[in-house]
Structures are given as C-alpha cells and as structure tokens.
Amino acid sequence: MKKVLVLGAGQLARMMDLAGSPLNLDVKAFDVRTNQVVHPVAPIHVYGDLENGIKEADVITAEFEHVQHDTLAICEASGKLLPTSTAIKTGGDRRLEKALLEECGVANAKHKIIESKADFDQAIATLDLPIIFKSALEGYDGKGQWRLKDAAQADDIWADIEDFIAQSKSSVPQGVVAEQMVPFDREVSLVGVRGRDGQTAVYPLTENHHAGGILSVSVAVESRQELQAQAAEVFDKITNKLNYVGVLAIEFFQVGDQLLVNEIAPRVHNSGHWTQQGADTCQFENHLRAVCGLPLGSTAMVRPTAMVNILGEDSVPNEALALPSLAIHWYDKEKRAGRKMGHLNINGKDELELAQRLNQLANILDADAFPDLREFAANFLNKVSS
Incomplete structure (x- = not known):
C-alpha cells in the first residue's frame, strides 16, 4: 500500500x-x-x-x-x-505563470507586470482599455481583481491596488498583473495528466460559465477536433517545460478558432469534477496514478456530462435526486455564503439528452441560490436543439 x-x-x-x-x-x-x-x-x-x-x-x-x-x-x-515546488509556485504566482507562457511560446492576453505606480501608468499607456488587474498572489474565484474601463477610474483603482499590496501578509512580495481584456467567445478549460515517464493524456475540453467570478457550470461534450488538438499541444508544451507529474488544468479564452491561455492550475481542478461520472477514469484517480508511478487511466469521455457547483447551500430539493443520472457530491463543510459546499454531476446519452436534463435540473434548483443557471441551461438546450 x-x-x-x-x-x-x-x-x-x-x-x-x-x-x-x-x-x-x-x-x-x-x-x-x-x-x-x-x-x-x-x-x-x-x-x-x-x-x-x-x-x-x-x-x-x-x-x-x-x-x-x-x-x-x-x-x-x-x-x-510531485509535481515539483517550481510547478506549484508557478501556478500560485501570475508573474511566474506569465513568464512560463512566454517561454513556452503559448498564446495569452497582452499583459504587463505591475510593481509600482510607474508600472501602473505604463500599463495604461501601453494596453488598450478595458484592462483587468489581477493580484499576482492569493487571487482566486474573482478575488483580488480590478477592472479599468475608463481612464478616469485609474487613480481610484491604483489607490485600491496600493492598499491591497501594502496589506498583503504573503511571505513573497505581492504584485499585480495587468491584462488587456479579451473579447472572447467562451471560456473553456482542459484538464490533463502527465505521468512520471512523460506520457500525457487529456480529457475533452469543457465549456465553463462563471457567476460572480466563481465557476458555476462546466459542460463536457465532444469538441471540434482542431480545438482539442490545439489545447493538447499547449498542455504538452507547459507540462514538458515543467517536467510536470500529475493533473494540471489550463483555462482558455476561445477567440474564434484560437485558444488564449488565461491561467493554469497545477492540481486537480473544479472544471474537471465532471470526470467522476463522465469519464473512464476521473481526474482524482489519474492524479494519484501519476504521482504514484502507476499507469495512467483512460481519459475518454463515456457520456456527455455537466457539473454544477453548489455555492453557499447545504441542501438541494429531493426532486433533483429523482433525475436520471444525477450524482451529488457534498464536501462536509459548514454553510457559509459563497462557499463551495458541493457539486452536482448530470449526464445524458448524447448532447441533447444532457441539455434536456440540465434544463430540468436548473428549473428544480432555487434560482437565487444558482444564479444564471436557468438562463445558461435554456441557452444550451436551444443551441443543441437548433
């Protein structure tokens, strides 16, 4: 053992x-x-x-x-x-992350590193509005971010950023990355795994929808082959450069036929939870297989699947559990507003059945507790049905 x-x-x-x-x-x-x-x-x-x-x-x-x-x-x-401390640190510091992406020749948003007011002013002069400023450290689920849409906001935003940096308790100096906001078509992510022997395997791309900066829904269906291949190539470039072992997730902006890397996560990832019911081998098992030197499991999708995060709620209607293929995963946490308490996975034999079941689920769940879910599910069903 x-x-x-x-x-x-x-x-x-x-x-x-x-x-x-x-x-x-x-x-x-x-x-x-x-x-x-x-x-x-x-x-x-x-x-x-x-x-x-x-x-x-x-x-x-x-x-x-x-x-x-x-x-x-x-x-x-x-x-x-495993993975190495370098890989873990890179995922936790957007400055290191951006340097890695540039070193790998991977497409990402235009950006500038901000460590002073002069850097801040230069970023505004160099990048086109709107600009999003992201904390280099400790920023997740929409926290530690500022959006500059009008130059008149600049002084107020800098005052907030300066205060944020001054109050940081991190052992590593805090900083900010300025990114030119990307007018993307959709947000997608790729979860993959690399073994100790350098072998890699990736899951199908998932489409992600966020509410209030926190992942709300991930949908895994068959993607266009060229997009899947493009994402897999980026995964190999990054993991080979890091000599990575384990599961790594890459979040992308899709702009037409191009994928731009938004960020990486050197770990199992929220957008990969669908693999528990929708893939041959779930991301959690594959991560353990990789770090323990075991053969990687198949990453094939066995049926289209959607994952819905449960945020700040410690129950769902029993009616939801009556839906075919629905699985619920609770995290045994104390209830707190906005906290990730669990998630729901729901499947279908094909994309249409998945869309129908997700729409049913959305209409059972409380609309206030699951904001935007009904709209997302309805749009997904309309797209698949048309």
Whole structure:
C-alpha cells in the first residue's frame, strides 16, 4: 500500500482519498491551518505534524497552489514532492505563470507586470482599455481583481491596488498583473495528466460559465477536433517545460478558432469534477496514478456530462435526486455564503439528452441560490436543439 500526503485538507484532498481507496492507496492530508496531518474525509483523526507526515509518506502532492514556500522546500528536500515546488509556485504566482507562457511560446492576453505606480501608468499607456488587474498572489474565484474601463477610474483603482499590496501578509512580495481584456467567445478549460515517464493524456475540453467570478457550470461534450488538438499541444508544451507529474488544468479564452491561455492550475481542478461520472477514469484517480508511478487511466469521455457547483447551500430539493443520472457530491463543510459546499454531476446519452436534463435540473434548483443557471441551461438546450 502506497502512502500519499496531500498538502491541503479541503474537498480536493477528500475526493482524492475517495478515488484512491479502490487502488489501495492510503491518502492523508496536511491541514495548513492547524499544521496537523489528518484524514481527508474524517479530519477528526489526527496523525501528527508535517514532519511525521513526510516521514510516513511515499509521495507528497498538493491540492492547491498557495502553499507556503518554506513548507514546499521541506517537502521537496524529502525527494517525495510531485509535481515539483517550481510547478506549484508557478501556478500560485501570475508573474511566474506569465513568464512560463512566454517561454513556452503559448498564446495569452497582452499583459504587463505591475510593481509600482510607474508600472501602473505604463500599463495604461501601453494596453488598450478595458484592462483587468489581477493580484499576482492569493487571487482566486474573482478575488483580488480590478477592472479599468475608463481612464478616469485609474487613480481610484491604483489607490485600491496600493492598499491591497501594502496589506498583503504573503511571505513573497505581492504584485499585480495587468491584462488587456479579451473579447472572447467562451471560456473553456482542459484538464490533463502527465505521468512520471512523460506520457500525457487529456480529457475533452469543457465549456465553463462563471457567476460572480466563481465557476458555476462546466459542460463536457465532444469538441471540434482542431480545438482539442490545439489545447493538447499547449498542455504538452507547459507540462514538458515543467517536467510536470500529475493533473494540471489550463483555462482558455476561445477567440474564434484560437485558444488564449488565461491561467493554469497545477492540481486537480473544479472544471474537471465532471470526470467522476463522465469519464473512464476521473481526474482524482489519474492524479494519484501519476504521482504514484502507476499507469495512467483512460481519459475518454463515456457520456456527455455537466457539473454544477453548489455555492453557499447545504441542501438541494429531493426532486433533483429523482433525475436520471444525477450524482451529488457534498464536501462536509459548514454553510457559509459563497462557499463551495458541493457539486452536482448530470449526464445524458448524447448532447441533447444532457441539455434536456440540465434544463430540468436548473428549473428544480432555487434560482437565487444558482444564479444564471436557468438562463445558461435554456441557452444550451436551444443551441443543441437548433
């Protein structure tokens, strides 16, 4: 039995444990808030501190990219950390991420790195409006972002950014990346996996819809072959450059026939949760297979699938559970507004049946708790039916 230590004790570590159990993998999680190693599903069970967790583990991985650098250094010194600390740090710092994309020759939005007022002014002079400013560190789910649509807003936005940087408690100096906003057709993501031997496999592209800066719905259906190939090429360029091991997600803006990288996530990803019911091998199992040196599982989609995030709610109507193919995954969290509490996966034998079932689900769920879902589902059904 191989022992895996996951840095982070949230829902992703939980789902890795559930996927690893049938493979006879023993998964533990390091809770960065308490500095204790716990069971990912039953955190009441404690197994000591990080030092003990590293000693007991055969391999160490991470469920999120904002791990303290000193923790990463200790784990990497053990020779057990996969992916590498470089890969994890790159996913957690947009400045490093942009440098990686440029080094790989991967298309992405025009951007400037902001570390001073002079940089801020130069970005406004160089980039076309509108511009989005994103914190280099600690920004996720729409947090740490500012949108400049009119030059008259510049002074107020800079004052906010300056205050944000000054209040940062990160051990690494905070900064901001300015990006020229992309008039994209849709947002898509690719989740893939790379093994220790360099073999890669990717899942089908998913279309993503966000509400309030947080992922609301992901839909996985067959994509155009040329788009899938383009995304897979980007995945190989990035993972080969990083000598990456494990699952990595890439978020793209689709502009016509071109994919522009928005950001990468060196871990299992929210937009890949559909793989639990829609793919031969789910992303969580494939991540564990990769870091443990096991053969990769098939990433083939077995049926069109949609994932719906449950945000700030700790229940859904029982009527939803009566829908064919619906599966619910709760994260065992205390209810809090906007918090990711769980997700729903729903499938169909083809794209039309999926669209019909997603539309049924949207009309059962509370419209206030799932904003925009009904509109998205109705548009999806209209597109598929036409």
